[in-house]
Amino acid sequence: MSSRQEKATAEVLEPTSQAEKIVNGVNVTALFQTVEAVKVNPVIAQFRFNVKNEWLDGAHNRSIINGFHGAMQDIERSQSFQLDADEHPILLGRDQGPNAGEYLLQALAACVTSTLIYHAAARGIVIEEVESKVEGDIDLRGFLGTDKSVRNGFQSIRMSFDISADLSDQELQELAKLGPTFSPVLDSLTKGVPVTVQAQRMRKK
Numbered sequence: 001m002s003s004r005q006e007k008a009t010a011e012v013l014e015p016t017s018q019a020e021k022i023v024n025g026v027n028v029t030a031l032f033q034t035v036e037a038v039k040v041n042p043v044i045a046q047f048r049f050n051v052k053n054e055w056l057d058g059a060h061n062r063s064i065i066n067g068f069h070g071a072m073q074d075i076e077r078s079q080s081f082q083l084d085a086d087e088h089p090i091l092l093g094r095d096q097g098p099n100a101g102e103y104l105l106q107a108l109a110a111c112v113t114s115t116l117i118y119h120a121a122a123r124g125i126v127i128e129e130v131e132s133k134v135e136g137d138i139d140l141r142g143f144l145g146t147d148k149s150v151r152n153g154f155q156s157i158r159m160s161f162d163i164s165a166d167l168s169d170q171e172l173q174e175l176a177k178l179g180p181t182f183s184p185v186l187d188s189l190t191k192g193v194p195v196t197v198q199a200q201r202m203r204k205k
Helices: 003-013 028-040 100-122 169-182 184-191
Strands: 052-057 060-070 073-085 127-137 156-165
Touching: 028 100, 073 100, 100 127, 100 156, 100 169, 100 184, 156 169, 169 184
Parallel strands: none
Antiparallel strands: 052 060, 060 073, 127 156
16 A cells, blocks of 8 residues: 555544534535545445344344444444344234335435435535435235246335425435435445355354
């Protein structure tokens, strides 16, 4: 690594606190600092997120999230996050958490919203409020294996925004496009991503 890359890496890992500009709750000073550091040393932008999941009973399973790799280091969160998933009784579950499809819709909403906010902040656009609704249509004949012509996943997903900002109608529509344009989750859903699955015999505890 060159001295320029080392300096850029150090700057993104320890952002300056002098004359910070905050827009929509985003530290724009640190954001631009990160962008410049990534231009010098692209390895900084490579992240790996992970989830550990355990089946509990029936449709009930639990995921634990407590760390990830990014900015050339392993990062531990300040706390572990526990996400329970289940199905409603009409789908033979006990309703002890949202189902996987609902988590997918939530991930999409969260990612597109955060992306919109970050890119708006970078452009100096002040946003007062943002609300969104995400709906997904699915035909369970695919999951049940009763009709091979029906896909297993969502057939269509719709997302709508209500945004409060001092913008013209045209500017508002341009703003709304920022989230979908740069969202990693939307990109993963619409363009696909390779998924590998393997299994091994569990060791007895």
